[in-house]
Amino acid sequence: MAREIVLDTETTGFDPKTGDRLIEVGCIELQDLLPTGRTFHRFVNPERLIPPDAIRVHGITDEKVKDAPKFHQIADDLIDFIGDAPMIAHNAAFDRNFIDYEYRLCGRAITGEARWIDTLKLAQSRFPGMPNSLDALCKRFKVSLVERTLHGALIDARLLAEVYLELRGGKERVLDLSSGPVGRRSAGEVAQVAVYGARPRPLAPRSTEAEQAAHIAFLAEVLKDRSLWEAYGIKAQEEAA
Structure with missing residues (x-):
């Protein structure tokens, strides 16, 4: 595994080609499926009014962003944070369209579809025919939505990071070939699990001599001959003597 960036945006609408613009971007850095603690948020x-319908979704008003930097002023910081890492988004085409549109406006190279991982497509492949919105996936994977009263780029990126981990099977016990303990991965930590010593070979018998004798007697009565199991039981008694 490697470094990945979970990204979410909030916008004035649905399509930059009709004049909609990006108003918030949030990123979470992952390393080997685990958040590193590094984030980017702006x-x-x-440079236009935000429609009331959009405000009802994310709560970002004209007043809130009137003194915020324009995209060209944050573009290099965003590009530096992302680096050459793959970008993970839910319905990635939406976020990619806005990011690449803003990059074009300020003369930066676009990201291109190949660099994006779409968690919506991952979820649709794993849960065909089921609701696969971010909210639905959070509920399915028992990811807490307590802090999400409205959409927000950084909040949604944090939730998506946990969902992406689940979609990749990150909470399953992983094989660790090092000498340390095996870890169970979660969205923000590696929980330690018990480490056991080598089992003795062969394992010591757990039955008593009386139980072994009763077993031999039972076989003799039922099978009326020296069965494989009877011979094995007699051999075990001889070895224990």
């Missing part, structure tokens, strides 16, 4: 002045 509000952006969209």
Whole structure:
């Protein structure tokens, strides 16, 4: 595994080609499926009014972003944070369209579809025919939504990081070939589990001599001959003597 960036945006609408603009971007850095603690978050002045329908979704008003930097002022910081890492987004085409549109406007190279991982497509492949919105996946994977009263880029990126981990099977026990203990991965930590010593070979018998004798007597009565199991029981008694 390697470094990945979970990314989410909030916008003034659905399509940059009709004049909509990006107003918030949030990123979470992952290393080997685990958050590193590094984040990137900026509000952006969209240089246009935010429609009431969009405000009802994310709660970001014109007043809140009027003094925020314009996208070209944060573009290099965002590019530096992402680096060459793959970008993970839910319905990635939406976020990619806005990011690449803003990059074009300020003369930066676009990201291109190949660099994006779409968790919506991952979820649709794993849960065909089921609701696969971010909210639905959080509920399915028991990811807490307590802090999400409205959409927000950084909050949604944090939730998506946990969902992505679940979609990749990250909470299953992983094989650790090092000498340390085996870890169970979660969204923000590696929980330690018990480490056991080598088992003795062969394992010591758990039955008593009386139980072994009763077993031999039972076989003799039922099978009326020296069965394989009877011979094995007699051999075990001889070895224990």
